[in-house]
Amino acid sequence: MFKWIFTVLITILLAGCSVQQQEVARPNKTAPVALPVSQVSADTVKLEFPSKRYPETAQHIKEAIAAGKSSVCTIDRDGADHNRDLSLKGVPTKKGKDRDEWPMAMCSEGGEGADIKYISPKDNRGAGSWVGHKLDDYPDGTKVEFIVK
Template sequence: MGLAGCRLPKVDAADHDYLLILKRSEYPQTFGHINDAIGSDHSNIVTIQRTSAKSNRVLSLKGVKTKAGLDRDEWPMAMFREGGNGASVRYIDPSDNRGAGSSIGNILSDLPDGTRIKVEVINGI
């Protein structure tokens, strides 16, 4: 599957440049949250924009209190242009959330801002 539950094939599509495939069983809480958020009203196509990550994180977590022993996971992630106000936020086990964030961050690390990513969460291999 690649980097801890992630694959990133390049695609030839009009609306996205890469397909980020996430194996739900690798990080069930975080990837489950992404899947649920996409299944509701959040886009499955996101655009890398690391320069806005800090401000997006502040906006997405505003008014969401911390809980002892849990992380606040956000979708779309702060590193995406679509993150920030209106992001879905869920309390997640820190090891699941940070492992997923590290895997996604690493697999996308060589891609420049402006790259469009379609995200798909799968249950199997």
């Protein structure tokens, strides 16, 4: 039991995300395990975004929020393609760069008027994959407050 918890905690720490207060019971076990996402209310969670792991994306999120964009994302996976089309319309591609959007296309707050910044593909795609993985278990309509650490 101790070895399992120790392994989970080390894995989380090495992944670059911080552990929140939310706990979930393991199947057939009584000891809860901490998760990197914390529940704020029935439909809102907080997600600590790891700036050390994805520095360009983290900087973009901070800049966009400072410029007035929302720190809250309402998950809308079905609207992602449409939002991406709207947000990137008229923003030319650049060789060796991705066009990062904030709010992200998977957010109902995304789309037209999103803040766009050119960043490295590795950082952008890694961050997108990380966020998607962390939010896999949350349904559309869930509000996610991003905290850049």
